[in-house]
Amino acid sequence: MWRCALPPLLRYPTVDDLAAQAAALAARRPRDARLRRVGVSRAGTPLWLLSLGRGARQALVVAGPHANEPVGGATVLRLAERVLADPRLTEGADATWNLLLCLDPDGLRRNEGWLAGPYSLGRYFRNFFRPGFHEQPEWLPDGAAAAALPETRALLGLQDELKPFFQCSLHGVDVGGAFVELTRDLPGLSARVAHTAARLGIPRELGAYDTLYWPALGPAVYRIPPPRPRDLAAAITEAAVESTWYHPHRHGTVTAIVEAPMWGVSAVEDDSPPADRDAVLRAVSRALRHDTRLLERILTRVRPHFTGVPDAARLLAPVDDYLLVCPGLADAWDPDTADPARPLPPLSTAHLTALHIAGRRISVRTAGLLRQLVAGSGHDPCDALPELDGLIDGWCAAYLDDCGARWIPVARQVEYQARVVLAAFELAGRAGAAPARSGESGWGTRPAVPMHGE
Missing domain, CATH: 1.20.1270 (Substrate Binding Domain Of Dnak; Chain:A; Domain 2)
Structure with missing residues (x-):
């Protein structure tokens, strides 16, 4: 049975909740936690980074890249509590955790009509907002040098400043199951995902739409192919553009995209052959x-x-x-x-x-x-x-x-995502960051792939 030592989360945090709780934590633990502004959104909202520990190796966790996926904000708050409570994650790993509270705060504000619940599909979709492709800050349709959004430029600046050995982008699936996407293999992660999902009663997506043409590294764990340039229509339907997932690849970074579902569907775990x-x-x-x-x-x-x-x-x-x-x-x-x-x-x-x-x-x-x-x-x-x-x-x-489809309580979504992040961090630390092979960070020639989350 699932147990959580920390107080359960009953709802998703808003932009203001995230800032207030991070500030309170930094004030409570000033030696171990620092909060700094690393940029502003298009509407002038600060982009806050909460850094924990003082190790030489940097980990970067990005919450809220997609406006309608608020689980990541709750997860970074949970991770902060876990990291501060366990020195093995900082001093023991010679690591500093850098938690970007929300990459798209303007978009998250537009979803506040459903964030506090009650949670129903009708309420969610009637209040759903996700910006157009060109306003999603993780994507680099014209390359990093031409990044137009201030949120994107802030994230790129962080990646180049920190040169993280491990980067994690926190995402949510509105209807479906849990899965992970990696820019480099982390052997053993699939078994960790399976164990965590089973303990928490969360279905895994064994045939995720986002990863339809991607190689599988194990059940519900997929390898992200290197990006390649395409025209606009293809870029909207396919992750065929440079992204902030691959930008720090040149530094030896392994990036993990951790997806947690809001409404779970058991059939996404059915790997049997279809009748017709x-x-x-x-x-x-x-x-x-x-x-x-x-x-x-x-x-x-x-x-x-x-x-x-x-x-x-x-x-x-x-x-x-x-x-x-x-x-x-x-x-x-x-x-x-x-x-x-x-x-x-x-x-x-x-x-x-x-x-x-x-x-x-x-x-x-x-x-x-x-x-x-x-x-x-x-x-x-x-x-x-x-x-x-x-x-x-x-x-x-x-x-x-x-x-x-069945609702998965917010606390359980967060617990699943936090455990998978910690598992990926541990495995990335064990493996060490493999240097990028010649040409690996450039444009690839793999088959085009479906666009993430669309």
């Missing part, structure tokens, strides 16, 4: 095409009424990104239209479940953003709200009824 793979793929593709046409019609109706409305562009950017990628995704998944030069890998039931969840995710996120646009304007000239509410309710019910 092609029939499921056709159904998933057909549903995505249908949903896309439906949402495009709604967008066409409402867009003219919100030209020049403050904040409309910020909500419409991710809507346009989602609708741009849907036709290509549906064609790539459909066995009747898939590109023979880029065939799908062997697919288990877990893979098909993940694709079903991913297709529906794009649709319900788009509907939620459109609903916010209309509801926030105070008028609904096209009578779109009832239609959008019906779509959101129906798609959320399908997640619950068809996929068996």
